[in-house]
Structure formats: C-alpha cells, structure tokens
Amino acid sequence: MNPPDFGALRTGRPDCPSDFTLDRLHAGELPKEDTLKAERHVAGCVECGARMTERRAGFGAIEGVDPRVMLARIRTGLDKPAPLPERLLGWLRQRSAPFAAAAAAAVVLLVVSTQQVRPPENRAKGSLALHVFRFAGDHSEETVSGGAFKPGDRLRFVVDLPAEGHVTVLGVESSGALYTAWPFEPGVQTRFAEGTGIALPGAVSLDEKPGRETLYLVHCPVEVGPPNCTSQGAIAAPVCPAGCVTTPFILVKAP
Incomplete structure (x- = not known):
C-alpha cells in the first residue's frame, strides 16, 4: 500500500503551494530558495495568506477549541489517549477529508514535539x-x-x-x-x-x-x-x- 501523498493536498488555485509546503514554510523547514518562492506567493495571494494565518494561529483558529486545554490533555494524558473534540475533527475533515485521521494524529504530534500552541486571548485570529x-x-x-x-x-x-x-x-x-x-x-x-x-x-x-x-x-x-x-x-x-x-x-x- 502506497503512503498518502501529502504534497498533493492543497486548497486554492493549481499554482498555489500545497498544504504540506505551507506547513514546512511555517515550521522553517524549507530550503532558502523554496522559502523565498513560497513567501513571495503568499504575500501576493489572498487565499494563501489566509491559509498561513490559520497555521500561525494554531488551535486558536478553530472556534470552540481552547489550545491550553488541548495542550494540557496531551501533556497529562499521553498514557490515556482521549478523542479529539468534534469541532477539531470537523475542521480537519474540511481540509483533507481522505486523510483526516492521519492529519489529526499529525496535529497532536506537532503540538507535543514543537510546542507551538499559543493562547488566543485578546487577539483576533492571525493578527497580533x-x-x-x-x-x-x-x-x-x-x-x-x-x-x-x-x-x-x-x-x-x-x-x-x-x-x-x-x-x-x-x-x-x-x-x-x-x-x-x-x-x-x-x-x-x-x-x-x-x-x-x-x-x-x-x-x-x-x-x-x-x-x-x-x-x-x-x-x-x-x-x-x-x-x-x-x-x-x-x-x-x-x-x-x-x-x-x-x-x-x-x-x-x-x-
């Protein structure tokens, strides 16, 4: 069985970067030349700018999901995995329906390994x-x-x-x-x-x-x-x- 091609997942126009590319851009993992190319595209594309805004906001971009509660559950309950909130699962399904389960696991691993969750109090999504x-x-x-x-x-x-x-x-x-x-x-x-x-x-x-x-x-x-x-x-x-x-x-x- 071939693994899913995460590099093919995308929203927006055919020339827009894939979701995987934007994830790597946000994580600082792209080579310098690819980073500059992706940043130039994001700067001139309203839709991709919004996609990057979601990534910077983390769990704070998902209505009804408190990132502090999610991180606390992950930190204290690794030995007793709990189901992800329905709102979070729905958000993941909208973006990559064929790989919703894999994407959910990847989100949890990202939080544990990079600790990128930030509380959203007093700020609008993707702003300050x-x-x-x-x-x-x-x-x-x-x-x-x-x-x-x-x-x-x-x-x-x-x-x-x-x-x-x-x-x-x-x-x-x-x-x-x-x-x-x-x-x-x-x-x-x-x-x-x-x-x-x-x-x-x-x-x-x-x-x-x-x-x-x-x-x-x-x-x-x-x-x-x-x-x-x-x-x-x-x-x-x-x-x-x-x-x-x-x-x-x-x-x-x-x-």
Whole structure:
C-alpha cells in the first residue's frame, strides 16, 4: 500500500503551494530558495495568506477549541489517549477529508514535539502575536505560553503586527505589579511597520522571583504613541489607551 501523498493536498488555485509546503514554510523547514518562492506567493495571494494565518494561529483558529486545554490533555494524558473534540475533527475533515485521521494524529504530534500552541486571548485570529524565545547555548528556541521557566533564563521577543504602530511588552507579576519588559531603556525605537516575525532588539533575563507572571504585548496606533498602561491585578490585562490591543504570554517560574 502506497503512503498518502501529502504534497498533493492543497486548497486554492493549481499554482498555489500545497498544504504540506505551507506547513514546512511555517515550521522553517524549507530550503532558502523554496522559502523565498513560497513567501513571495503568499504575500501576493489572498487565499494563501489566509491559509498561513490559520497555521500561525494554531488551535486558536478553530472556534470552540481552547489550545491550553488541548495542550494540557496531551501533556497529562499521553498514557490515556482521549478523542479529539468534534469541532477539531470537523475542521480537519474540511481540509483533507481522505486523510483526516492521519492529519489529526499529525496535529497532536506537532503540538507535543514543537510546542507551538499559543493562547488566543485578546487577539483576533492571525493578527497580533507575541513569540518568546529562550537562549539555549549558542541558539534560541521558541517557548510555549504556560511553560516552565527558571530564574536567569534569557529571553528575546518576536512579534507579528497587523498594522503599523507602537510596541511595548509589559509584565504583570503574581503580586499584580506592572513592569516594562521591553523596551529596556528610554529612547528605543518602538514604532514598527506591519509584518510578521519582527525581532525586538535585545534580551531580558528573568529575576529570582518564583511564581506566575504574564507578559503582554501591547500594540497601539501610530497616533496614540507608546502606551501608558496601568495594572488591573495579577490575572487581568493592563488597561491601556483607547485603540491599543494586547495579547498575553504566561511564564511559570520555578523557585
């Protein structure tokens, strides 16, 4: 029996990249020349742009599926496999009906092996996103919201922005205290154009305080400027000027 040809699965026009190609583009697995070709196509194709948006949103793109619950089930229930939610199965069937079961298994394996799930609170699908990378030796690797961190971990931030505007990363400690995680000092350029994968310069080291902290990427329109936000407690997003939007990333620091 021949294995299914995942490279042939596609939506859109015949000249659009296959779903497998877009998956590899999202995972950073394509050769440089193929990456540039796929990125150029996605930039000029409305439908493929939407397909990439779904991939970046992960489980957050599926209505009724909470990515945090899915990841928790996967982490704690590998010895007792549970059926996937019906909404998730329906979403998979729509995109590749002949291979729905294989695709479902691939999605679960992707979450376990790459930990790409991010909570979707306070952001529209495929728009504002905060990616947190942790330095490990001579490279950095992307982390997952809600994961464990240690005092002294060095982090850098990469953001996806739906429009030009000002960017700030704020942190809320378990006590509710608000602090600025980025920029690190006054005078740093905080205005960026619309785009994905925008690296914020510099890195931050986590302090010795254990417990849960939440980072919030704050994005404000150009006319608002860098925001002046106030804390609303440990489990609530800070209040920022009208027009600004936020998206969270949870850190759980070990003692």
